[in-house]
Amino acid sequence: MHDEERPSGVEPLLERLFAPVEPPERLGARVEARLQSISQLAADELDGWELAAMRDPRNWVRPALAVLGGSAAAAGLVLLGLQRRHRAGRHDDSHSSAQAGGGSGR
Amino acid sequence: MVEPVSTKAQLDREFAELYRTHARDLYSYAYYRVGNHHDAEDLTEQTFLQAYRHFERAQRESDGRPLRPWLLRIAHNLAANHYRYRSRRPQTTLDDNSPLEAVHSTEELVAGRDELARVLDAVKRLPDDRREALIMRFALGMDNREIARAIGRSDGATKVLIHRAIKQLEGVMALAEAGG
Numbered sequence: 001m002h003d004e005e006r007p008s009g010v011e012p013l014l015e016r017l018f019a020p021v022e023p024p025e026r027l028g029a030r031v032e033a034r035l036q037s038i039s040q041l042a043a044d045e046l047d048g049w050e051l052a053a054m055r056d057p058r059n060w061v062r063p064a065l066a067v068l069g070g071s072a073a074a075a076g077l078v079l080l081g082l083q084r085r086h087r088a089g090r091h092d093d094s095h096s097s098a099q100a101g102g103g104s105g106r
Numbered sequence: 107m108v109e110p111v112s113t114k115a116q117l118d119r120e121f122a123e124l125y126r127t128h129a130r131d132l133y134s135y136a137y138y139r140v141g142n143h144h145d146a147e148d149l150t151e152q153t154f155l156q157a158y159r160h161f162e163r164a165q166r167e168s169d170g171r172p173l174r175p176w177l178l179r180i181a182h183n184l185a186a187n188h189y190r191y192r193s194r195r196p197q198t199t200l201d202d203n204s205p206l207e208a209v210h211s212t213e214e215l216v217a218g219r220d221e222l223a224r225v226l227d228a229v230k231r232l233p234d235d236r237r238e239a240l241i242m243r244f245a246l247g248m249d250n251r252e253i254a255r256a257i258g259r260s261d262g263a264t265k266v267l268i269h270r271a272i273k274q275l276e277g278v279m280a281l282a283e284a285g286g
Binding site: 010013014018 | 125129130131132133134137138143146147150151154155221222225226229240241243244245246272275276279
């Protein structure tokens with residue numbers, strides 16, 4: 001609720017001044033790419049880990065964190081990828097249905 | 107065995123929904139806060155990366171409340187770091203590179219829209235915290251409680267912050283009008 005302040009002449013001007021700004025199309029892909037690189041770093045860290053070091057329990061935390069970070073980032077990849085594929089699919093659907101003269105999309 | 111997988115899948119779906127729902131708000135905030143598209147993209151990206159890392163806990167602790175203030179809080183903190191970093195590396199000031207001027211063309215500001223130009227000038231002179239509260243209120247349509255959660259102040263302090271910001275703008279506008 002915006003009942004705390006009485007409407008003034010300035011407020012409509014501020015609404016015009018601070019018009020919402022659409023993010024660029026590439027932003028979703030950027031977030032996805034960053035998640036992918038984090039995932040890759042985590043995988044590399046595990047690859048480079050010497051098994052000998054694993055004999056010392058004090059060294060278990062780092063690879064465990066890498067696994068957690070990697071799986072979290074990988075999951076992020078999937079969800080953003082799905083979003084893009086979904087959007088692309090919708091585009092294809094509408095494109096193909098336009099070509100086919102109709103049809104039901106998902 | 108199956109349940110954790112489905113819970114994780116559900117969490118991911120919910121994060122995707124969070125992204126879809128709030129990408130524009132986050133980007134608008136970032137843009138008006140940092141002043142250019144390049145840094146706004148960086149800030150929005152970093153916000154969602156951090157959000158993903160803590161999403162499950164945030165959901166658990168949100169108790170059903172909207173997560174937009176939490177997202178904005180992340181962006182608010184990252185933007186503060188951005189300014190701290192920039193203050194150590196003197197570059198252009200906010201005034202030299204105003205996102206508000208970029209959004210509103212010179213034509214729009216000049217062609218019979220003196221009021222908009224005056225309020226733009228006044229907003230640029232506001233202290234950072236007041237301008238930030240106005241961005242959340244007017245670009246994102248957040249209420250006082252949401253803004254309070256996002257900037258880490260009490261509801262009362264936020265109400266005062268916005269009230270003073272608007273009063274300050276009105277004062278500057280009145281002076282400008284009186285001055286011709």
